[in-house]
Amino acid sequence: MQTHDDGQFEAYLKRFHPIATEPIPTPSVGHSSRRSLSLGTWLAAVASVLVTGAVILHIRSNRVVVSKTASDLAFAERHAPSEPLTMRSANAWLATAPSFKAAVDDLAFRSQTSPLPQGKQSAVAVLSKGKIGL
Amino acid sequence: MGRTDRNTAEIDALYRQHGAALLLFASAISGDRGRAQDAVHQVFLKAIENGSVSEAVNKRAYLFACVRNALLNEVKLQDRNMPLDIDSAWFSPPDRDYAGEKNLRRALGDLPHDQREVIVLHVWGELTFSEIGDLSGVSSNTAASRYRYALAKLRGSMLAKENSCADSR
Numbered sequence: 001m002q003t004h005d006d007g008q009f010e011a012y013l014k015r016f017h018p019i020a021t022e023p024i025p026t027p028s029v030g031h032s033s034r035r036s037l038s039l040g041t042w043l044a045a046v047a048s049v050l051v052t053g054a055v056i057l058h059i060r061s062n063r064v065v066v067s068k069t070a071s072d073l074a075f076a077e078r079h080a081p082s083e084p085l086t087m088r089s090a091n092a093w094l095a096t097a098p099s100f101k102a103a104v105d106d107l108a109f110r111s112q113t114s115p116l117p118q119g120k121q122s123a124v125a126v127l128s129k130g131k132i133g134l
Numbered sequence: 135m136g137r138t139d140r141n142t143a144e145i146d147a148l149y150r151q152h153g154a155a156l157l158l159f160a161s162a163i164s165g166d167r168g169r170a171q172d173a174v175h176q177v178f179l180k181a182i183e184n185g186s187v188s189e190a191v192n193k194r195a196y197l198f199a200c201v202r203n204a205l206l207n208e209v210k211l212q213d214r215n216m217p218l219d220i221d222s223a224w225f226s227p228p229d230r231d232y233a234g235e236k237n238l239r240r241a242l243g244d245l246p247h248d249q250r251e252v253i254v255l256h257v258w259g260e261l262t263f264s265e266i267g268d269l270s271g272v273s274s275n276t277a278a279s280r281y282r283y284a285l286a287k288l289r290g291s292m293l294a295k296e297n298s299c300a301d302s303r
Contacts (some may be wrong), residue, residue: 006282009289013257016225016238018158022171024149024178 141185148187149178152194155258156201158224162242162254163205167222173204195265198255202269233299241291249284256281 097103153174160170177200181187190196224242227235242250251270255261263281267274 006285009285010257013238013288015228016235018154018258019223019226021149021153021157021174024146024175024182 141188142182145178145182145187148181148193148197152197152259153178155254155260156197158258159198159251159254160201160205161224162250163202163247164208169208170205173201173208177201177204192265194259195261195269198259198261199269202251237292237295240295241288244291245284245287249280249287252277252281253284253288 093106094100094103097106156174156177157170160173161167164170164173177197181197181200187193187196223235224239225235242253245253248270252266255266255269256263261269262274263278264274266277266281270277272280
């Protein structure tokens with residue numbers, strides 16, 4: 001190391017060159033917009049999959065209800081008792097009905113389908129006509 | 135060629151010309167090579183964005199001031215007394231003198247912050263004492279005397295290390 005005076009020492013120091021810098025990163029406006037576009041595409045795809053799934057589930061659950069209701073009605077039509085309703089027949093009917101709703105629906109069928117003997121009235125009809133004070 | 139293209143070309147030329155010295159200066163201030171590199175990039179990217187360098191009369195001194203401000207603003211928020219990262223090389227050594235490079239780095243790291251700053255700015259940044267004074271907020275005389283004192287200290291430190299290595303052989 002030549003260091004007899006300041007000038008020589010300075011010259012010695014200047015022989016050491018600072019290490020070069022890395023290149024300036026290119027301002028990446030295009031890159032960031034591409035990235036946000038890609039993110040948006042992914043979000044849209046995920047959202048559309050979720051919506052499609054929800055719609056399919058909704059349709060399926062509605063189908064089950066409709067088919068169940070239809071089967072209940074079919075059951076009620078098939079098994080509607082022909083004799084007047086008693087506690088015993090109602091219990092038997094409830095025991096064999098696929099659901100409580102099917103049993104109740106059958107009552108409606110019964111009232112329309114079972115003709116009453118001549119000179120007799122339906123108690124339900126009489127009660128519905130009168131004013132009942134509660 | 136548009137104004138933006140001219141500005142970018144000018145910035146590119148300035149980066150190629152002064153980038154290495156600015157990085158050394160930033161490393162000497164921040165003590166961290168990665169942070170120094172980020173600060174230099176940040177200054178040049180801002181210069182490309184707003185074209186501020188074109189308006190500067192002394193572009194080289196302006197760039198050193200920008201790097202210094204960027205780092206000091208950041209360091210203020212963090213640790214001012216962080217140790218220098220002297221494990222990574224700062225210089226390309228002449229004649230593969232890696233021991234000399236390490237010795238120089240160590241000796242620079244041992245200097246007080248303001249002395250290290252003035253040495254780097256004058257030797258490798260090639261700023262005058264007047265420019266260094268403007269940048270550091272001191273008179274040119276103070277900058278010059280600080281430099282002479284720092285240079286003597288640096289030389290003593292490097293010689294002492296060389297002699298101790300020679301004695302141990």
